[in-house]
Ligand SMILES: O=C(O)CCC(=O)c1ccccc1C(=O)O
């Protein structure tokens with residue numbers, strides 16, 4: 001693969017609705033778009049999931065800009081890349097910084113698929129034709145506000161509802177949702193809001209038939225997750241704790257989870273995502289694709305990876321209109337009866353809307 005230049009753009013978009021989790025509220029999104037241009041005249045695109053504050057993980061837009069500009073891009077420009085799988089090996093000397101690595105690696109994957117006239121899903125070894133879509137519902141000001149939103153999502157056809165929980169916003173809301181929607185596939189995501197002292201409290205969730213509880217305990221604690229899982233009927237799904245295939249292996253062997261949420265950004269790219277997917281498949285652990293409120297480019301990568309066989313649970317891959325007045329790709333991602341169809345075009349299969357991207361760009365830098 002012959003890389004001619006790489007463009008970083010920091011863009012800013014307003015979210016249609018603020019999104020609140022146990023760690024904070026996002027009103028808008030500043031994030032980095034990566035464009036890798038080849039000598040053959042094609043462009044591959046990637047999007048970093050980092051936000052301005054280091055509250056989901058330790059990375060931010062600024063740390064990404066630094067790590068990409070000063071380390072990762074110089075490495076890429078010097079290397080000879082035969083296949084996108086080479087990129088994660090190339091980046092290995094740089095510790096962590098998973099979101100930064102993933103944004104570049106995703107752009108290389110898109111470029112590779114385009115150079116070989118393949119959809120990204122096909123290039124990744126995907127087999128599915130359409131994907132089931134779930135929705136992640138943030139913390140609200142009142143139970144009634146939450147219930148009316150859930151009702152709207154159920155009517156729109158989402159295949160699974162995920163609610164954000166934290167102490168004081170958990171048992172009451174799950175109970176209220178179950179009362180009105182006894183059958184809806186329901187799960188809860190705590191974003192690390194509990195401790196091992198909360199075992200008796202969390203056990204009270206067992207009676208509501210949740211498909212899983214996502215990341216109840218701290219991000220770097222798979223030991224206590226294993227203790228908790230032994231005391232809970234509800235399956236634990238890990239999100240923040242899993243960055244590598246080795247993390248996944250250890251968590252599975254300890255019994256820290258029964259399901260894994262895969263986020264391309266959190267694990268440093270598509271190659272590592274595939275490795276974790278394959279490991280989970282061989283150990284009987286289902287996976288699903290998480291979301292980080294991505295704009296269209298990141299969303300397109302999420303859709304492509306969800307085509308792999310062991311993504312058997314609905315993902316947080318809601319359509320563009322759930323997040324944005326206008327998305328940065330054409331066509332926008334659409335959902336019909338709770339499904340997203342895969343795009344047919346090469347690579348990510350959606351075209352970046354360059355006019356809109358230029359309008360939203362705060363700063364850009366070209367490396368050649
Ligand atoms: O993109 C989406 O719709 C999922 C939103 C979501 O749950 C989330 C959004 C930002 C940061 C962390 C998470 C999470 O899954 O924990």
Ligand SMILES: [Mg+2]
Pocket residue numbers: 189191214215239240261290
């Ligand atoms: Mg989560």
